[in-house]
Amino acid sequence: MITFLSGGTGTPKLLRGMQKVMDHHEISVIVNTAEDIWISGNHLSPDLDTVMYLFAGILNTDTWWGIRSDSFTTHDEIARLGIDEFITIGDQDRAVHIARGEMMRAGMRLTNVTKILCDRYGVRENVLPMTDTEVTTQVKTDLGLIHFQEYWVRSKGKIGIEQVVRSFNEPPLATEEVLAVIEASDTVVIGPSNPITSISPILACEGIKSAIRDKLVIAVSPFIGNAPVSGPAAALMQAAGFEPGSVGTLHCYEGIPDIFIQDIRDPVDISGSVRFDTLMTSEEKSIALAQEILHLAGTR
Numbered sequence: 386m387i388t389f390l391s392g393g394t395g396t397p398k399l400l401r402g403m404q405k406v407m408d409h410h411e412i413s414v415i416v417n418t419a420e421d422i423w424i425s426g427n428h429l430s431p432d433l434d435t436v437m438y439l440f441a442g443i444l445n446t447d448t449w450w451g452i453r454s455d456s457f458t459t460h461d462e463i464a465r466l467g468i469d470e471f472i473t474i475g476d477q478d479r480a481v482h483i484a485r486g487e488m489m490r491a492g493m494r495l496t497n498v499t500k501i502l503c504d505r506y507g508v509r510e511n512v513l514p515m516t517d518t519e520v521t522t523q524v525k526t527d528l529g530l531i532h533f534q535e536y537w538v539r540s541k542g543k544i545g546i547e548q549v550v551r552s553f554n555e556p557p558l559a560t561e562e563v564l565a566v567i568e569a570s571d572t573v574v575i576g577p578s579n580p581i582t583s584i585s586p587i588l589a590c591e592g593i594k595s596a597i598r599d600k601l602v603i604a605v606s607p608f609i610g611n612a613p614v615s616g617p618a619a620a621l622m623q624a625a626g627f628e629p630g631s632v633g634t635l636h637c638y639e640g641i642p643d644i645f646i647q648d649i650r651d652p653v654d655i656s657g658s659v660r661f662d663t664l665m666t667s668e669e670k671s672i673a674l675a676q677e678i679l680h681l682a683g684t685r
Contacts, residue, residue, distance in 0.1 A: 392583025396576025402671030
């Protein structure tokens with residue numbers, strides 16, 4: 386079994402290929418939940434939903450969020466009524482947020498809620514939130530601390546940030562389920578997601594680093610040069626005190642990876658890294674990278 390650390394849209398593009406070349410039951414995904422947010426009384430967990438929708442075969446892969454061919458009647462009516470719902474939420478997608486929110490208000494753990502939702506969508510892969518502890522990524526701006534979603538979605542990443550802050554009432558703990566899938570895995574793959582807002586929150590959960598210490602860890606850089614393949618990774622890396630690029634990514638991961646993958650176009654030379662095409666602009670390219678990673682995983 387291989388366990389993947391996932392957030393944003395980078396790692397799901399790799400998972401698109403992995404589900405074509407691996408037994409679905411051999412795939413476990415530990416997903417970032419530090420970008421979760423309550424909106425209009427409902428619980429939005431964007432990274433969990435992207436992975437769940439991908440495995441269910443309903444993800445909108447034009448945007449890499451939401452459900453394909455979803456309608457937006459409710460969102461449009463909410464806007465007409467004067468409610469500032471700054472994230473555009475589809476009607477079917479909203480139903481998931483409503484269901485999740487209701488189950489969580491009833492006292493259910495996010496881990497159990499995720500399993501129920503995945504089961505109802507026919508997902509065969511094992512999808513797990515990184516923790517059941519509430520934790521939030523915020524960024525410090527001239528306006529003060531704001532939720533990451535406010536920065537990236539409402540402000541479109543166009544405001545300056547000084548610091549990345551992770552907020553919680555109690556330190557996040559990896560769940561028993563998360564630690565169990567790591568223990569059962571031969572390899573852990575850190576996907577090409579944002580190192581600061583997608584991967585670091587997972588690694589910061591108590592128990593994760595010690596659990597993967599004896600595993601083969603393969604990490605894929607989300608950078609080509611100092612430019613991220615997608616998203617605001619460069620600005621966030623700088624705000625967190627790291628050089629934006631593959632070198633900064635490797636430093637951010639504190640020596641955890643045994644194998645580090647760079648893109649074939651990356652002008653930065655890192656001794657000992659391996660290079661593949663990591664852009665994954667098509668399903669075929671996702672499959673090709675997945676096969677290369679499986680080959681690396683089998684060489685231990």
